[in-house]
Amino acid sequence: MTTNMGDLMAAYKKFILGQYLDYVQKYESTEKTNLDGAKFEAACYTILRARGLRVEIGDTGTTGGADFICSGVSCRFVVEATTINTLVMEDKTGMKHDQTGIPGGWYRAYPTLYQKLIDKAKQVAKYDIPRMGVIGSFHNESLSLFRHVMADKYFSVFFSRDSSGRPLPQDSLKNISAFTLVAFGHDRYRAMGFLNPFPSYYLPIQFLPDLWFRQITQKGLEDGTLLGEWISTNSKGQQSFEYPFEMVL
DSSP: OOOOHHHHHHHHHHHHHHHOGGGHHHHHHHHHHOHHHHHHHHHHHHHHHTTTOEEEEOTTSTTOOOSEEEEOSSOEEEEEEEEOOHHHHHHHHOOOSOOTTOOOOOOOOOOOHHHHHHHHHHHHTTOSSOEEEEEEEOOTTHHHHTOGGGHHHHHGGGEEEOTTSOEEEOGGGTTOOEEEEEEEOSSEEEEEEEEOSSOSSOOOGGGSTTSOEEEEOHHHHHSSSOOEEEEOOOTTOOOOOEEEOOOOO
């Protein structure tokens, strides 16, 4: 039997009931007022746990904190998770959530990742370890909108341009070590990572060994095209961006 989003939410609630009783009310409030946010929080927790990481909830105190603090045998980093509203995704990309009766048409990559990331950069600036933003979408066509062939359009968020059009590091995003885009199907998800070339703290890709990350190439930096390349520590060397949901407590 396949695992779906409802299963992930049920397992996540069981986790916080057992480990973070004071956080239960906050999560249930999110579930009532921002269902996509609650779903994505549960999904992110499961995605991280499925990679063998110990995952703590960081946003439990009165002063706030990162959504998750992750640690492993030789790693420690924080994660901030957020979703793109489906109506906003429709408006910004031109891709309708309901494609019934629509034979085709033009659409583009989601163009305003910068604002999502700059908000998260402020929230994680206090941590002296790598910081990763995770951005998800429950748009029905998110698997198409977050495709690896559109990667360099998303990767360019880490750069601005000078008056001559030459790329410059986006200094305001230095507190984001990397970000990951996550799209959802019924029982699977697609995830692809993007490494900031000039962060305050680098995120070693060994922390998430089966994920593929986009990094800038020397050529892309020198000629201004911002061409990237995919890297991973995946020992099998098979490039894949799709994963099944896994039930991990």
